[in-house]
Amino acid sequence: MMKAQTISLKCINTGTTIEVAGGITLSEVARQLKPQLPFRAICARVNNKTVGLDYAVYSPKTVEYLPKTTASGERVYIRSLCMVLYLAVHELCDGAGLRIDHSLSRGYFCHLTGVESVSAELIGRLRARMQDIIDRDLAFERHERLTDEVIEIFEKQGLDDKAGLLRTTHELYTVYYSLDGLCDSYYGNLAPSTGHLDVFDLVPYKDGMLLLGFEPERPDEARRPIAQEKMYKAFTDYVKFNHVLGVHNVAQLNQAVLHGYTPQLINVAEALHDKALARISDEITRRYQGGGARVVLLAGPSSSGKTTTNKRLAIQLMTNLLKPQMISLDDYFVDREHTPRDASGEYDYESLYALDLELFNSDLKRIISGERVELPTYNFESGRREYNGKSIQLGENSILLIEGIHGLNPELTSQIPEEMKYRVYVSALTTITIDDHNWISTTDNRLLRRIIRDHKYRGTSATETIRRWPSVRRGEERWIFPYQENADATFNSSLLFELGVVKVQAEEILKRVPHDVAEYSEAYRLLRFLSYFEPIGADLIPTTSLLREFLGGSSFKY
Secondary structure, eight states, rough: OOOEEEEEEEEEEEEEEEEEEEOOOHHHHHHHHHHGGOOOEEEEETEEEEEEETOOOSOOOEEEEEEETHHHHHHHHHEEEEEEHHHHHHHHHHTTTTEEEEETTTTEEEEEESSSSHHHHHHHHHHHHHHHHTTTTTTTTEEEEEHHHHHHHHTTOOOOOHHHHHHHHOOEEEEEEEEEEEOOOSSSSSOGGGGGGGEEEEHHHHHHHEEEEEETTTEEEOOOOOOHHHHHHHHHHHHHHHHHTOOOOOHHHHHHHTTHHHHHHHHHHHHHHHHHHHHHHHHHHHHTTTTOOEEEEEEOSSSHHHHHHHHHHHHHHHHOOOOOEEEEEGGGGGGGGSSBBTTSSSSOOSSGBBBBHHHHHHHHHHHHHHHOEEOOEEEEEEEEEEEEEEEEEOEEEEEEESSSTTTTOOTTTTSSOOOGGEEEEOOOOOEEEEEEEEEHHHHHHHHHHHHHHHHHHHHHHHEEEEHHHHHHHHHHHHTTTGGGGOOOOOOEOOOTTTTHHHHHHHHHTTTTTTTTTHHHHHHHHHHHHTTTTTOOOGGGGGOHHHHHHHHOOOOOOO
8 A cells, every 4th residue: 555645734824834644635734733723714825825625735835724704714704604595595495596696784685586575584494594504514515527517417406597607618627516415606615514604694684685794803793784775776776777688697798798799788888877977967956056065075985986987977067057176185185204004004095084184174165165275286206295286266157076085974074064065975886796696796896997007007016906905995994884875876886898898907917916925816816706707808998988997098087
């Protein structure tokens, strides 16, 4: 009998190199290291690529075990919860289908198809069945088979959306999972077993239910939902639009592209943006004519398309015979040495207090009163405010548009009467799904936009953008998202076709991320995600499109 080959494994968590038998799984290694690991691992990073703990080691590797509280760990946790919910639905609701639409209200908005109604009593039974599945600590079993065979498995289970997607990806082999004999696919790794899912909740929400994971700050507690009525409406309005076009998942988008319907998709999606902005403009005009809405505050998270939205809204207001004038909050940054710092010691430009609030409110009051006011310009190279003779004065039929991430925060304009303000929230709510059990993250959509923009216009590599992104996200969670329901209107800046276009530009940038840096893990994940989309060329996209803010070729001046 041949002796198993010995493999050297460098563990980042312990700072040691250990010798293991070839073919050992990361779960087995984790059991050996258990006294030295201060947490229960849910996945791992091998050579800067996130993998499941069923990963078998056959050659020397660098391994870092990850808890559920990391970004990668939380994604694994939520995917695994989704499969537990699917199994519960399969066992309790004969013939019903599960559709997980979108992240909303701090959870994941789910629908059941093929049932008359989703009652609180049914949701309670599903929750109890999920808990039973978790208590039984069932294994998530990973399989890899010929794609044609996986398509047949999915079709037998009624998962036609997954089968349709596999037909457009042209992969020879496909990975899928089984749980207690039920098969499914998730575009990322799952936990080793259901016992790792120690905290969750399932609650009624609108005409469906909300699946909730753990609270990041208190990982032993389930998240609590928050009211997001305006976001819900913006999301559902776009879902209806997708259904009219017959495109509500990636398989259908790919089919539309392959059959030559790309120009129609682009034209209709762009027209929807125009219509939404015209509707917002009409409402602002009505308020203006009624004596209010002298100041329009437009806010949103990074790469949501605020700048182009502001410029296109200005055009719509001009067609209503108003004269928009614009201010950017970025010009009111304090001098760099006075900028607050985040927990890692870096400048926190997402903080409200990175702005000179006293100067901004003083200038704003003078502008509203009719004075001519000289405006500052922030020099990002020197980190100083400068005055270059740029001034503003509101005349007859003038309206002021202010764009910046803090526009919905009441503290920003605390000295301005409420009736004079109209607030617009811009968010890239991606409303198509990969398939019925895999949604598309709005955050990923924005990150891809930012990677392209930073590369094109700021000379910043994808590595640096990815490295900075967690800090940006922390700032959004603290300074932007808590105020989004303050908006008078919500504008969804996503475009149905955009990820096919983004794929073409982002892939080449992401491929330049070195394999020996931690950011490679995220770059690899995004490349894998983009692989599901058919490419769409940018040549048919109008020069006024919001997407041009990131791709280039816009007729607007930035």
